[in-house]
Amino acid sequence: MPTGKVGVDVEAEELVRELVATLHPLRHVDLDMVGATLGLAIPSEHPEPSQVENAESLSKRQRLDQAFLATPPSQYDSVCARFLERGGLSPELRSRVEDLLWSREDWPPITARIRREVAEALDACGEIWLEGDGLMALVKRYWVLPSSNWSFDWTDPYEPVVRHMIRNPGDWTTVQFFKEIGALDGGGRRFVLFLEGLLSSSVNPDEARQRKLAAAILPILNRAGLQVIESGTVDGYPDFAVVTVGTRPRPTQLILFAGQHGKPELRVSDVLDQSIEVLTGEDKVLAYDVPVGQGGLTWHDLESWWSHRREIPAGQAKGDLWRRLVQACTNASPAQRAFLTTYYEYAKDRDPLYALLPEVWLHWDPVARRQRGEDAYLNQRIDFLMLLPGLRRVVLEVDGEQHYATADHQPSPRIYSETTRGDRDLRLSGYEVYRFSGYELTKGRITDTVSEFFDRLLRR
Incomplete structure (x- = not known):
């Protein structure tokens, strides 16, 4: 339940509560070590008599509840960021935390029309991937696909992507692919990172193909205040980034x-x-x-x-x-x-x-x-x-x-x-x-x- 604190971001509050709860499987001694790393003031299992009226040992649940209540709302985003850095979150929880933090950024809105036109431009270039494993790793990294999304009772919710994009290329257009994974209406920052992944050598290990795909989507993204820049190299291939218009094209060197x-x-x-x-x-x-x-x-x-x-x-x-x-x-x-x-x-x-x-x-x-x-x-x-x-x-x-x-x-x-x-x-x-x-x-x-x-x- 929300704490009822005045001016609190309810979504951030609930996420921090859930994140703190994920620590329950840890041992008491582990909680002592992880608290500072995550920015949490987790009380000792054995509080001093001067600190509480009843100095009995605290359960892990009590320790975590007190840590959550002691976290000021101004630190919610920081705690979320530290949990992300620590890793180990479920894909669904990780996605929600990322969306919260990315929503703080003043990222240009990317409309459904822009996304559809980007997909159509990629379609015009032929297949959008050369490495099937790279494409699936990219999809699983940025898009959570619950089984209820599909008309078939697949054990693995990503199986339809494998079937229609990898085993049978051409079954889906890129627009359909974007629609099925949620890329047509997901967060703008998530969509941009997904595009960067499509342009990467992990998915398309061919420089000419990378440049062709980047050139195809550039004029469309420009209308959303974005541009595709070459920011460096990875394993000998160009590394592309989608950034706001006006951003310098190269990382700072000195x-x-x-x-x-x-x-x-x-x-x-x-x-x-x-x-x-x-x-x-x-x-x-x-x-x-x-x-x-x-x-x-x-x-x-x-x-x-x-x-x-x-x-x-x-x-x-x-x-x-x-x-x-x-x-x-x-x-x-x-x-x-x-x-x-x-x-x-x-x-x-x-x-x-x-x-x-x-x-x-x-x-x-x-x-x-x-x-x-x-x-x-x-x-x-x-x-x-x-x-x-x-x-x-x-x-x-x-x-x-x-x-x-x-x-x-x-x-x-x-x-x-x-x-x-x-x-x-x-x-x-x-x-x-x-x-x-x-x-x-x-x-x-x-x-x-x-x-x-x-x-x-x-x-x-």
Whole structure:
């Protein structure tokens, strides 16, 4: 039964209740270990007399009930995400949890018409699969098919898909196939991930065929605000992703951030491979050289990278890296430092916690400013960068006087026009750009400003 808490998302509440209940088969000692991993405050089997009036041992049911009741609604999504990461859920429960979490994203709606036209475009290319096992694994991963969906009393609800798509290709059109598995009306994010699977080498291990299918559905998806991009390779085959229009087509390969004073020194060590060597030491700039893929860049990723790079324990790396980021912001401006610390205070209990990188070099030109001209240096270094799931690149700027006035504090239309033109260039290159005024980040306003903004940004 719902708890009756005011403002609670009833669907999320019921899911968390069911997830917690799945832990009942575990032993008491296992519950002691799993609680922290899942973000649950599971009480001890033997509570202290000072904690409860009756200090008798608690049953597993009582322990789990208390853990659920102690979970604040603000943590429901985080708990759901941790259960997903832990695995072991039934397909039906896993699907419901995924749909809940994906519903938080601001994903463009994909109408039934778009889905039908995508299916028809795929049909026009011939068979949509080369590996039957890959197709069935994809269907089972994203679509739960209860036996009641079928007119035949099959023991395995996926048997009709095997019969009509694998054993007897051509029995079903792709539209019929989509209809039978639920792809015509399922969640938009689930549909997109399913399409990515169809374009993958697991289902179609033939590059020419992958590209043909991707090209066929691209103009249709464009009408829904989506595009098909080549995001990398898997086992030598191209890897395709369906993302919102404007998203950068490649994963981030190198990030120069937390810059101190002066431009970093770089060298192209291999022109053919576009390999860049950073000559400036870590006292001046940090170089994150791990490719950032579809999942985005989290604080945990940064910690792990810094721990490995410096060969220090994770706990030490966390504090060491944090001090380095704060110092970079302190050197830049008090407003940037306040923005950084307020964001991490806001997001510290979120899972995942996406990294906010300060002082990031976005444009680097080896030729001197006087030779190249001012226009070549628009947005050479940005205040903050976030890399979010789906290859989203988010630029955050804290506007000081330098964005609209001269060094002697005189308003300058020229400087302001350069700022706005730089923003346009970034947006046209696939970046999301958001600006904050110094007034919004003053004491008494900054907490609300940061909370309201990131509540909306991270739901997308």
